Amino acid sequence: MxxxxxxxxxxxxxxxxxxxxxxxxxxxxxxxRKILIKKADILISEEWQDTTVNLLRGNVILEHEGALMYCDSAFLYEQLNSFDAFGNIHINVSDTLNLFGDVLFYDGNTRIAEVHYNVRLIDKTTTLYTQHLFYDRNLEIGHYPDSGRIVDKDNTLTSRNGYYFSRPREYRFRENVVLQNPDYILVTDTLDYDTKTRIAYVKGPSTITGKERYVYAEDGWYDTQNEIVSLKTHVFMRNKDRTLKADSVFYNDKIS
Missing domain, CATH: 1.20.5 (Single alpha-helices involved in coiled-coils or other helix-helix interfaces)
Structure with a gap:
């Protein structure tokens, strides 16, 4: 016992x-996981529907798990662990990734940021411009649902919607994709772009139109930096008075 x-x-x-x-x-x-107030010129706290609401004004800085968020004013809901921010939005996500806009809704529990109006996502060599961006800090993925423009040293790319993966620094563009370069225009519906290598991968009906060449294909990639092209599936090329049909084509624009 x-x-x-x-x-x-x-x-x-x-x-x-x-x-x-x-x-x-x-x-x-x-x-x-709690959102912290780092700075504000004015702080007013009130109770509203079982939560403490902090009204912050002037040079506001909030911090959440390593990310600093700047704005002109904000409403911080303590029990909900979220805030709404307005004016001169700046999120310093990492040393190389910065997000700007006019309005920010941030949820500290899901770590998802919604940035609206005059949005800019800057990551080293590329800048994304759009009106609405949803950024998931857990997955490190940004998504714009309606029209975006990406600019780097040599290229301007627009699409109806797209995704940005910050860890591999890659974009995925969907619907009405147009990649413009001083030497050509690429049009497709599906394109993945590696910002490090500056290689564009296309899938589906795609055209490349240059000063003296027209190309159609349904799969392949284009090295925008070295002007190397690899195409396959229903390839059609027209160059001045010559035409070519093939299953696959590989060529260098600099020497062809």
């Missing part, structure tokens, strides 16, 4: 220790 009681007591102790550790871990995690 004594042994059974000791066993029960040991199990109870282990359960209580695990429960306490879980509570401490949960509390620590929740505290870590």
């Amino acid at each position: 004594i042994q059974k009681n000791n066993l029960r007591f040991s199990i109870l102790v282990v359960f209580l220790i695990n429960f306490i550790l879980l509570c401490v871990h949960t509390s620590s995690a929740q505290q870590k």
